[in-house]
Amino acid sequence: MKKKVLIITYYWPPAGGPGVQRWLKFVKYLPGFDIDPIIYIPENPNYPLIDESLISEISDKVTILKQPIKEPYKLAGIFSKKSSKTISKGIISDNKKQSFIEKIMLYVRGNFFIPDARIGWVKPSVTYLEQYITQNNxxxxxxxxxxxxxxxxxxxxxxxxxxxxxxxxxxxxxxxGYHKQLKLTKISKEKHIALEKQVLNTADQLIVTSFTTKADFQKITGRPIEVITNGYDYEPVNEFKLDSKFSMAHIGSLLSKRNPEILWEVLRDLIKEYNDFSKDLELNFIGAVSEDVLNSIKKNNLSNRVNEVGYISHKEAIVFQKKSQVLLLIEIDSEDTKCIIPGKLFEYMVSNRPIIAVGPKDSDVEKIIKQTNTGAYFGYDDYESLKTTILGHYKAFQNKSLQSHPIGLQKYSRKQLTMRLAELIK
Structure with a gap:
């Protein structure tokens, strides 16, 4: 008889974006380890991104429970639809460029909704689930x-x-990173910290996606902590051809602070120095891009190389990953972001395309890229080495020999990761 486990999540198809992928894949593979997942989600969520194609990945045998939720972002949209939509996506403008409405919304979000805008769903969910859990053993x-x-x-x-x-x-x-942008009062900060500590010291088992987060949590709690990263699945795609241009693709949001000016400067200088490079370069941005990033690109005379694709389905994003010449992975240059390992990293790693990553030094992403030999990692001040690497990739592109040579990727497969999760559940 399979063991039943109740999974409480906000993000679930048709939600798009990275937040939904982790548990969608766990639920896909858990039945193979004699675990019957039951999903609890909001009935009427306000998802900032929609990807209807993900619905097809949900087995019709999975039990899904739904309860209504009151979404403050819908109410906020009455005052400023644009601001509420961008904030819900995590795109927060630089302090100096924030409108009065955006400042007010951030203050309200940070101090009146602790820990977040879905706090109103807690009480009715507990009432409903307490009865369901008891009745269904x-x-x-x-x-x-x-x-x-x-x-x-x-x-x-x-x-x-x-x-x-x-x-x-x-x-x-x-x-x-964005926590510092919520204009928290001292009392609100203390409340966040207190709630975090209570959760970390009450849960029987903690699961995190990075070793840095594990180390940070170990300073707060003695509870067992397991690192289960995000991973990759084997995604079938239709036939495709590698881009004929020297395409560099970034998949995901490019936030205001996720702006590697060093990369734009390197590309500007390579265009000046190499005529062929100037003809071949193409920048593809798949996902939301902040005005700050676009302005930096414009300042370096790269705007005419940019193709803003916008948000697309996950299946379409996989095709971009496989056909692009180079994949870009950009993280904010901050101590707080050393622990962030984007889910797309693992899909990048099995795309057979070289990764160029720019972020804080000594990050978890840097370690994984080096261990798997899937690309090169640079700090925000590594101009010469970044320039040399891109030029080397471009020459390999010209010779039709550009590809990555990964090692040791199997442990990041979704099925392997689910097996580790199953061991914790049992």
Whole structure:
């Protein structure tokens, strides 16, 4: 008989973006390890990104529970549809460029909705799930955040019922980069920290996606912590041809602070120095791009090389990963972002295309790229080495020999990662 486990998550198809992929794939493979996943999600969520194609990946045998949620972002849209939409996507303008409305919305979001805008869903969810868990003899629950309100649902259920609780942190809580932009008062900061500490010290098992996050959490709690990174799945794609241009693709949001000016400067200088490079370069941005990034690109005379594709389905993004000559991975240059390992990294790694990553030095991403031999990693001041690497890739492109040579990728497959999760559940 399969073991039943209740998974409490906000993001679920038709939600798009990286937040949905992790548990969609776990749920796909858990039945193969004698675990029957039951999903609890909001009935009427306000997802900033939609990807209808992901619905086809959900087995019709999976039990899905839904309860209504009151979404403050919908109300905020009455005052400023643009600001509410960008903030819900995590795109926050630089302080000096924020409008008055955006400043007010950030202040309200940070201080009136703790830990996040889905806090109002906690109480009705606990009432509903307490009865469901009791009636269906469920002894294990999993919460996954952000939004970290999901962990508060787990916390309240743990207080009321004798259940095993696994808390999965796809991103950190109080140390994540955007947390500092929420204009928190001292009291609000203390409340966030207190809630985080309570969750970390109450859950039976903590799961994190990076070793840096594990080390940070170990300073707060003695509870067991397991690192289960995101990973890749084998994605069938139709026939495709490599781009004829020297295409460099970034898949995902390019936030205001995720702006590698050193990269734009290198590309500007290579265009000046090499006529062929000037003719061949193409920049493809798949996902939202902030005005700050576009302005930096314009300043370096690269705007005519840019193709803003915008948000596309996950399946379409996989095709871009496989046909692009080079894949770009950009992270904010901050101590807080050393622990961030984007889910797309693992899909990049199996695309057979070389990765060029720019981010904070000594990050978890840097370690993984070096261990798997899937690309090159640069700090925000590594001008010469970045320039040399891009020029080397361009020459290999001209010789039709540009590709990556990965090693040791199997441990990052979704099935292998689910096996490790199953061991924790049992």
């Amino acid at each position: 469920i002894d294990t629950i999993i919460t996954t955040g952000p939004p970290h309100s999901m962990h508060l649902i787990g916390l309240r259920l743990k207080e009321r019922l004798e259940v095993k609780w696994l808390a999965d942190f796809r991103d950190p809580w109080t140390t994540i």
